[in-house]
Amino acid sequence: MMAQLAKAAQKQLADLLFPVRAARGEEEDGILNVPLHERRLQTETYDFTILTIANLLREEKIVVPEFQRKYVWNRNQASRLIESIIIQCPIPVIYLDQEDDGTLKVIDGNQRLMSIRLFFENGFRLKGLRAFPDLNGFLFRELDPRFRTHIENRTIRCITILKETHPQIKFDVFERLNTGAVQLNPQELRHGLYHGSLMEKLDELGEYEPWQELSGIKDDKRMRGAELILRFLALRFKLDEYEKPLATFLNKFAQGNRDVGKDDEFENAFKKSVDGMKALLGSKAFRLLDADGKPDNNFNSAVFDAQMVGFALSGRSPKNISKELGAEFLPRYVALQTDREYVRAVSASTSDRPLVHTRIELFRSLVQEIVPV
Template sequence: MSKSKNLADELFPEPDLYDSEEVLDIPPNQRKLHTESYDYSISTIYEYLKSEHIYIPRYQRSYVWDRSQASKLIESLVIQCPIPILYLEQSYDSRFSVIDGNQRLTSIKLFLNDEFSLKGLTAYPELDGLFWSDLDPRIQRHIKNRTLRCIAILPDTHPQIKFDVFERLNTGSVKLNSQELRHGIYHGPLIDKVEKLAKSAKWKEVTRIKADKRMRRSELVLRYLAMANDLESYFKPLTGFLNQFAEKYQFASSETLEKFEDDFTQAVEKIHTLYGDLSFRPFNHEFKAQNAINTALLDAQMIAVHRLERPLHSFSQREREKLWKATADLFDERDFSMTIGAGTSSRSSVLGRIEKFSVFLNEQLG
């Protein structure tokens, strides 16, 4: 190990997230947002983007600006029109991920890379049709000397406070959902594992979520992992519970993540064997199910099969249909149907439906 790496480990240690407090118990003095402001020249920003010292995280929306929008930004730099503040998140290795400003930064990088020509300018129409390399060197220097204000959220900010701030800065035309935000805030080995599991063929089959543009399958994987491994610490709201789990296991060991993967894979195999296309959907005695997933039922079924010890390799179609009939009877029971209907995120409802379905499955398959 080099002396440089030893020094870097001392100066920029990775956080120990395994002893973190519950989100709802964050002390008041830790609820503050820690930030630092930087005024970077366009020249510096361009170099940082090329070296990925500043980078666009995977959870961010793809680049959607058209050439006219991007050209207006470049023209604003020329006429020295104020540009909105860029918001970044600084990681423990001192790199910056972009929270708000993806379209602006990508436009600057593309233009300086000579990847589009200017179009639709109003203040300087003389520059229409010109690429970066076509501009007079004096105009190029003028643009590269312009500075943009950047506000960076520092790594010692509590993760749940970051989540709240990310939501407040979520200004896109299609706002990021909770799981997309988690992929940015808690990016690390756990999120990578969740992404991998969300793409498994059997998971796609039982959830019937094929085109997953909003990370829905990923959130359901994380939901299962959190309840399978941390159910006793469950609290409402569910979003806070999932955030706490993602923070706690953000940098989990490879051994822990392999166990998560094995448990998840076995649970999906079992639920597929038992219910197939009926998985996670209430159905009637004719075995007609609703199309949409009931996520409360998903909790109950996935944790119940996770706890199930019986191997299911020899499970027959006759046994399966007998189970389906009993399950349809269970859906008719008011006490159970209420736990997968209204108010499904309360602690009593979550623990109640999981326990009820676990007992039911053991009775049917015991």
């Protein structure tokens, strides 16, 4: 008994000190779908001088994407980095992602890079130095020219993931390097890796008031709503190409549509479906209902797929849905939830291609039966 208690205590301590990351789900194992010969990371390694890095940052040839992880280092941390450069202490490797236009986007190392840029722009005075306390209080421009030259000529190793690397491999590497205090979720990673007008559009659509009302997502700090909107758009416009895992499907769609321009097709499709669901089900949308039509408290992503994409593909307009029609629709939808195929499609192995198609098709058919053209 004592041995068992000791072993349990040891396990508890180990869990505290060395937490085990949750196992990757089926939808996250997209790397297995990449052909073996394309799973190799294609990289180039550069030893950039600090001056070169500062210039590349200023010219925006190296860019820090604007997503969840902001600049959070305090002046002591930034100053210690500069001191490490002065004493030639090894600096951790910077990881960069090469865009199609040759721009290098930071995957890991933005705190270090932003600290270097700020210092070269005289953005902070050195503080808390230990090896060279006499330099405390100085801006970069105020340092002796010999110190400035010494700093400028130091190097940091930068590993660039070349644009020829398979997109899913890039995403996997980005995830592996995600070692911040707050772990980024898949949509936050996409927002950084595929940042462009599509990601901006997702943020914009997330502000649509009827969507916030139905989804209950009003403060989308962790981008849950943005991922759901991306999920709708991907299934609405590329349903025939859908293959599991879902995460890889969303990655491909995000990459292929990252610069959507001013085309309002995505916006119109999303708002039309949201308005349709508001007219048909109101607060009962996106949730399982019991036999009396009472909604479950939990948002159901599979039900969301069925309703949003099904309505979009029905060819019906929310303008043709009266209150009376909504009242007629509700019991028919409650009855649909007793259909064995529908229940299976929204409750188990929901990312399987046949089940995705099944739930969308069943809801689409129901809408077409009741809502006039």
